[in-house]
Amino acid sequence: MFQKSVSQRLLLPTIFLFASWIFSLPLLAQDDDTPVFTFRNSIVNITGDLYRASNGAWHAIFLATEEGIILVDPLNTAFAEWLKVQLDERFDVPVRYVIYSHSHFDHAAGAGVFADTATIVAHERVVMNMDGRFPHMPGDMIERNNNGVIDREEIMIPTTTDPGICGMFDGWFEQMDQDSDGIMTPAELQADILPPNLTYSDRMSLTLGGKTIELMHPGKNHGDDMTAVLFPDERVVFASDMIADALVRDDIRSIPSACGPLDGTPIDEWIRSYEAVAALDFDIFAGGHGGIFSKEDISHPIQFLRDLKAAVQEGLANGLTLEEMQEQIMLEEYSDWAYYDRLRPKTIDAAYRNLTLFRY
Ligand SMILES: [Zn+2]
Ligand SMILES: [Zn+2]
Incomplete structure (x- = not known):
């Protein structure tokens, strides 16, 4: 096992670090919890030859084999450059x-x-999200006027309503609008994302240095092009922004950051996709955000979604308005979860919109 960390200051003048502010919740810091909010880089061993590499609250994972390294999520260019130096020093095999x-x-x-x-490997929908059209974006940053580019108000509406949760922070749009023409093209947004050159639809295996890993598309939830990666020998699963979302820190019991009509995915598909990950054969969930969790830990966010859906569905059946549901649906068994006070009404709002938008 090895462990090493390097301090990386917020002040680095790159858009990539600023991009990493997304969902990092400067405003929630005044709420019932104080999120971890640093950009320290680190590498820690998970088990065997499997490691977590972190840029603050963003985590990647990599498996070192004799023939090379398999890395999931480069996170941002500044971090990837740091990571490459570390990998070269420690393993002397290429990614x-x-x-x-x-x-x-x-x-x-x-x-x-x-x-x-x-x-570069990804689910096939990543190619669609990089074909020049308005891509799937996190939170409630959606195409609102069908003009194909990312307008300032398409960023500022969710940023003003839910800064750091469903939108970004003031000034992010201007940073990403590289030619300062007042619109952000998908190409500007994705300037540092390479398109994949190997894709899959449902499942795929990769073998390197005698080790085989499994990629699975669990269905839609936070995004529409999600991949969960199973490391069978290590009995570890990695997935980002799902099950443990961007608000999760050391305790997985954290009210989810639901945006719009639950990020545009029917709640049943959220539940199904989470269950598909839980059905994999593993012991440890080491995802893109949060601590290192057990299989039992990840049953909690799945049960939350089931309970949320049941409560809002019952409210709809009883003819309650959204406001009445937000007053009456207390989700008491989750009252000790992080962000409960702030996000309970918002999560009910998202489930209400979801269940009225997507009929079952
Ligand atoms: Zn995401
Ligand atoms: Zn994330």
Whole structure:
């Protein structure tokens, strides 16, 4: 096992670090919890030759084999450059695969650092999300006027309503609008994301240095191009922004950061996709955010979604308005979860919109 960390200051003048502010909740710090909010880089061993590499609250995972390294999520270019130096020093084998957990810019950027040796692997919908059209974006940053580019108000509406949760922070749009013409093209947003050159639809295996790993698309939830990666020998699963979302820290019991109509995915599919990950054969969940969790830990967010759906469905059946549901549905068994006071009404709002938008 080895452990080493390097301090990396917030002040680095790159958009990649600023992109990493997404969902990092400066405003929630005044709430019932204080999120961890640093950008320290670190590498820690999980088990065997499997390691977690972190940029603050964003985590990647990599498996070191004799023939090379399999990395999931480069996170951002500055971090990937740091990681490459670490990997070269410690392992002296090239990165052969870079897998994307999904296409969102705060997890998938930076693979160009490894492009001379690595195959970039992702779910097939990542290609669609990089074809020049308005891509799937995190939170409630959605195409509102069908003009194909990311307008300032499409960022500022969710940023003003839910800064750090469903939108970004003031000034992010201007940073990403590289030519300062007042619109952000998908190309500007994705300037540091390499398109994959190997894709799959449902499941795929990769073998390197005598080790085989499994990629699975569990269905839609936070994104529409999600990949969970199973390391069978290590009995570890990695997935980003799902099950343990961006608000989760050491305790997985954290009210989910639901946006819009639950990020545009029917709640049944959220539950099904989470259950598909839970059905994999593993002991440890080491995802893109949060601590190192057990299989039992990840049953909690799945049960939360089931209970949320049941409560809001019952409210709809009883003819309650959204406001009445927000007053009456207390989800008491979750009252000790992080962000309960702030996010309970918002999560009910998202489930209400979800269940009225997607009929069952
Ligand atoms: Zn995401
Ligand atoms: Zn994330």
